[in-house]
Every structure is written in C-alpha cells, then in structure tokens.
Amino acid sequence: MDVDQVRRSVVAALLAGGLGATRLSAVSGLPGQFAPLSGTAWAAGRRSVPDTVESPHGAATVTYDDHGVPLVEAADDVALAYAVGYVQAADRLFQMDLLRRLIDGSLAAVVGERALESDTVNAQLDFRGAAEAGWAHLVDAPHAPAVRAYADGVNAYVDVGPRPPEFGLLGYEPQRWRPVDTLLIEKLITWGLTGTFDVVREAVARRELGTALADELYPSRFDHDVPILRNGSDGSGAGAAGGAANRSRPPAAPPEVGADLAGWLGRFEWPPGIGSNSWVVSGDYTASGKPLLANDPHLQLSVPPVWYEQQLRTDSMHVHGVAFPGVPFVVIGTNHAGAWGFTNAGTDTIGFYRYDVDGERYRYRGAWRDFETSTRTIAVADGPDHEVTVRKTVHGPLVERQGERVGVAWVGHTATETSLAVYELNHAGGLDDAMAAIRRWDAPAQNFVYADRDGRTLYYLVGRHPIRRVDGVRVPGDRIFDGSAGEGEWKGFEPFGVSSWSGFVPFEAKPHAVDPPYVATANQRIVDSSAPYLRGPYASPYRARRIYGLLDARARGGQPMDAAFVRRVQLDVRDGRAVDLVPTLVAAAALRPDLADAAATLASWDREMRPDSRGALVFVRWFHHYVAATFDPVLGPAGLDDSFRPAAWVTAHLGDDSRVFAGRDRAAVMADALATTLDELDAQGWSVLGDYSNTGAMTHPFDLSFLNYPAIPAPGSGFTVRNYDVEGPHGSSWRQVVDLADGSAVGVVPGGNSGVYLSSHYHDQLRDWVEGRYSPLMRPLEGGPDITVREGSS
C-alpha cells in the first residue's frame, strides 16, 4: 500500500467516523437541535412569526406596543379569541404546554424522572378529570365559542409558527391545544391558590407536639385590628350564614396520616408567602371624586412571568390587563366601564378525610364500598413508563404514599363556572354587571375589589364555601374528618361532576361591602366574624396593617388621594416584622460586645427594605436564621420538616415564656442568630440588601443561565407592600393602578411579555418593575397591524 492510499484510507475513516458519530445516541440529536440553519432550538430566531393567518372565525388584527403587549381587535369575541390564541402561542407556547403538562401529570414525558413524583400526585388528584367535567358543563355556555376559537388560534400558530427554543432543547413537539386545556390552566391556578395541606400538617403537628404547643404555633386567629372589613362593616352576612363556630379544639391526625406524608405533600404546594394586595378608594376620598383601584397579586416570579398582558377590543368591549397563558380572557384589569382585582382569601374550600380501609374497599356510613379505581400510565422521557393507581371515594380523590393516605375534597374538583365569570367581567358595563359575573365565581376563593366610572365601588368575598356539620353542629374544616362516618360532608357537592352547591354559603351571606369608603385586602382575616368557613389566619397581617395605616393617615389628614399616592403605597417597602422585632433584637444584641456594630446598624435603620441598605440585609437574613434557630429544635425531634414552621406573625409575637423557648432564653436565641447572620454575610460577601435580594433568583425552568433574568438589586421583602421575596422567589406578579376619573390606568409585569428568549421583549419590563415604573394601559396604538388575521378556512 502506498502513502497516498494510506492517506486516503485514513481520511475515509475520519469521514465515516465523523458521520457515524452523529448516529451515536449521546450526540445523535445535537445536529437536529442546534445546527444553525436547521436546528429546532433556533427556529424562533431564524424566522419571524407569520404576520398573516387565516381564521374560520372572522377577521382580526394584532398591533404590538413597544413592550410587546398586543392590542387585539376584532368585531366580536370569537374572532378576537382566535387571534388571542395565536399571539399567546407566539409569545408563550412553551410555557402553556409546560403548565398544561404540569397540572395534567404528564410532565415527566418531556423532562424525565425528576417530574415523576409531581406527576404522580397530580394524577392521583385527577385535575384532568376535573377539567373535563368543567368543559362538559360549559360546552354550551356563552363563552364556549370563544374558548374553542382560542384553541383554534393556538393550533394555527402550532401549525405555521416557529417553535420557541425550549422545544428544540428538550427535543419534543407540542400537542394541539384543546378547549379543556384552558380549564386545566384554571385548575392549575386554582389549586395553587387554594390547594393547601395546612390542615393536614396542623393535625399531624397536634399529634406530634401536643395540643398546647400546636395551638401556640398555629393559632386560628392572629391578634390584630386590620381585618379587610373593619368595625364590623357589612360583614354581618358571614355570621348569618355561619352561626357560631364550634370552638372546641380540633383532633389530632389519625395514624394513617403521618409526618412523612404531610411533609411530602408540602413539596407540591405553591410556596408559602403567596399572597396579594388590593385596595379600592371611593370618590369621597379622592381628588377627582371618582374611585381609585390598585391590585398587585403576589405569585411565583417565574421566567417567563406567570401573567400575559394583553389589550382586547371588540365592537362592544375594550379591556386591558393580564391573563394566564392558556386563558383567552383578561383575569385582572380594566375595561371600558370599570376596573377590578383579586387577592387570595385563604378561606375554607378544601377538606380532608380518613377512612377504614380493607384492600380495595373503604367503609362508608356502615357499609363497605369499592374505591372508584383507575390506572394512569405516566410516560417518562428516557425511562420506563410508570403506572399510577388513582383511587376515589364519594368525597373525592385519595392521595397516597407508602401506605399513608388522606382523602381530599376540593371545590375545584367539580365543574366550575369561573371562566364564564371572567368572560363576563371583561364585558361588565358597571357594578351591577360585575356583581352578576362574580355570583358565578366558584373557585379559587378570592377577595374581589371593583370600581366603575360611575363612582361605584365594591368588595366581595367570592367562591364556593362548604357548610360542614358533625353531629348536626357546624364546624370549621380545621381537622381531618372521619370519612367512613360521613363527617363534615359537603351537601350538593359532586366531585368530577356538576354540583348543586345547595350546602354551600349563599352568595348574599358572604362578607361584602357595597360602596365602601375604602377597603384594603392583603390576605388578612376578612372580618371579625366567627363563621366557620372564614377560619384560619392565612397571611401575616403586616401588609394589611401598613396599607390601612397609609390610607388612614391620608384620609385623616384631609388630603385627597390620587393615582400618584396609590402608586407610592403600592411601592412602599416598610417591613412590619422589623417594626415589631428590631427593638427587641437590638436589646438582645446589646448583651454581646461582638454584636455591637450590628446592633447599631439595626437601631439606626429605618425598617425600609431598600437595595442599598445594610440594616435591611442584616435583618432579613437574621429573621431567616432566627426562625430556624427557634423552631428546628422543637420540630426536628418530632420528625417535622421545614414546612411545619409557623407564620412570621407567630414568630414575631412569641414571648419569653413561650413553650417554644422552654429551657432556652429567647434573647440568647436572637443574639446567636445575629452572630450566625454576620458570619454568613462575611462568607457570602454580602454588604447591602441588593447583594442578596436581586432578580437573578427569577429563573427559567431549564438549568441554563442565559434563560434566567439578569440580576438587578430589588427592593422589598416577602412582608412589604412592595413585595419581593428572593427565596421563592415570589412577589408582585403584576402591578396595576386605575384612576376611574378618566379610566387612566398603568401596569407593569416582572420581566417581559414574551417567553421567547430570542425576543427583545423577553425581559424589557424588568428594570421598570424593579425601579417602580409603570406603563399606560388602554392606549391606542399607531401604525399598521403587526399580524393580520383574515377571514378564511384555516
């Protein structure tokens, strides 16, 4: 063989080897995903969104503003919804698909085994079944044609539009959108806001810690004077509906519900701290004589944002606000006649049951019944399929793990009409229409605030609330009921069917206030009534105390309120924990010479959570360490994990004589936590709050740094009105202020309206959000449309 032949052979081998390597499983997908001109990861960068599309539902236009917020215009709702589906898919298709998969329990099929536990729980809870029951109920409802057209619009984009990069990175194609998927998104949000296992945890804690200590850690009421409706104002309906609550202490958890199950379930809840602010001020207190309305829901701060901002206009409606991706209608916003907002109510809308079980049977009211059983197959990317047995009782699904189980009855597990209520709110011509719309609202239970241009204002607790009885006596849902004995059942509730709601609190009886002077909601207690369904303290009342404090001071001062004042309140960063705790902490630190500098810093600090503040950093990290030092020695030996830690308000109000500090000195615990804090700050190199609390915590579900938001020092904490908790992260997921005098409104989302990384609107509102700026809503846009939807056969 000559040299030339050898060379040729070597090169041929290289060529064959190179081509062969692309077939190896480890790299075989790479060219298809990442090749510059054909890789699926770059599809959205190489090709723009098709600017012309045909619709069988009628013509529409889409014009984007300079933040990538679409103004969608059409003659009617159905033509409009198709275009909304198209633009939401263009901007958020991956997020929509991911959220749908998450709540459906089919996420592992694309991300692998790490989602298997979440899929298992969500399959057991059968949210898919609940959404299907809902769509079957609504299939002929007034908004159903729009929901169908929306799905068609999403699918039109799936057919012709470039995929966002995530599909290429994960290497899968989105399934087609179905109307029931919109209701699945509704279930996701509803479960996130009301699907809490607090009752289970508290029952377990009662067993493991004893009743006296559990009562101290998990009080049924926080001692404060800022309920939503103060001075008994119009909250009488609650009492009328409820009667006297059974004040006896709830029993401990039964043996089949253990600490492991309770702690494990906590992993599938939305993180603690989810809450919101809203307030409405009547014209009596405003400069214009017309109402002002503010709302900022505090949800998970994800990438992309949990909300999609959109402006919609038809011949009979003009609305601007935010929707959840996958939902065609504006959930929070302002329209041609009024404005509205929501905060989480934290009321009783979920129940838990234990059963006598014998194999595949459970005892119910003296007779044995078979569980209603089905098998769900969960596909797992790069792994074997996993089978889940879904068991249900007359009350709803069972959640099971390693021999422990608890039955769940949840308002969202039946057909709900919330989507119709939202649709009607978009069209509401004033307060009467809004009242008619929220009457339909089933779940999640929310504090609803509304104001219209005629000067009317409203607060209403919306959502279905069960009336429970044990031995004929009304009881709160603060315990795990004996399902086998039929305790605490909900009359008229049909899980995975259509409920009559006959055994639920009537709409008129729920706390409300029509034309109140001003009302502020921040997830605090709603009224001072003892109605059982209003049980539970829900959130620490720091934000409520601050908002009412600012509103009261302004009202007392006689200076009328205006939109600028309302925005200042929304951006307030005074931390109520610090107001309550810093004097005690400074006194405790004074006992230790090594803490003198820190004590001086805290003493001179104005309690405001500003990024350049050293005091704010020391306090927020001290509180973290103080919580751990206070509760872990108590919870840990009982086998209770972090999810059993009590609320911040409880932490701040534990006295020296608390059982929690038995055998310990509270001041010493405080001082030790401060010393730990200073060591941590040195180790981390943090000197001011912004070093620790910044937007770099807002991350994309993928573990790819370029997809995360840039780190900008951010004001606020989880307990300030201007809400940002970097540990979630969660906080103000949408800020909205509306002046009903002229309908002028402003808003901002934490990030950007596009979820496509390659878009210039991926995080173009982030700095505005951090720095407290807003953009105008409801404004006309100049120039021709960016997308034209033509009437056709597509």
Place this chain on the structure above:
Amino acid sequence: MSASSGFALATARKRVTALRDDHRQRLAVAVLGVVVGLGLGTVSWYGLVLGGAIVALPARSFARGLAAGLGLGVLELLLFAWLLAANGALGPALTTGMVGGLSLGLGLAGPVLGSLIRGVV
C-alpha cells in the same frame, strides 16, 4: 476492493481530475456546493455535510478542499447571523454560551466533515 469497484473509483478520479483542471467547471461546482449546502442546510445539518463535500471536490489539493469546506461553514454562519439580526435575535443569541458555541461548532464541523471527501477522491 473488487476489480469493478476499483475501476469505478479510477474512473471517478479521472473525471474529477479533469474537472479540477477546468477553472470554469471548478467554479461552477463550488457554486453548486454553496447553493446545495445553504439550501439543504436549512432542512438538515447533513445538507451542510453534502455542501462541504461538493465545494471541496474540485479543489486542487486536500488542504484547499478543507479550506473550501471551512469557507462554506463561515458563509453559513454569516447567513445565520443575518437571519438572527433580521429578527432582532442576534443579541440574545450571542449570550447563550454553550448552546451558541455548540451551534457554532456544528455550523463549521458539518461542511468541514463533508470536505474530507477531497482526501478520498
């Protein structure tokens, strides 16, 4: 190697050699390679490999063939950058780190891999 395949290879080499001696034909094949590479490259990465092979074949030496493949890769990346820029996506794309580097590598590796054929034929 059988006698018939050896004959076919010899014939192919003869034709390719004739092609390499004709400047106009060489240019035409190179242009064809660019068109094929960029055209099929929008469908599959293997289109770039094929394009690299075609642009390399008429080169007068193995080294020049590799250079032609590399040139096609650079051209393809310029086209890619232009497409990204036209859609406002070039800035974000430049910050993608490993993902961007992987694409850069694949964009150059495909045509260069194809151009190795010049060392065989």
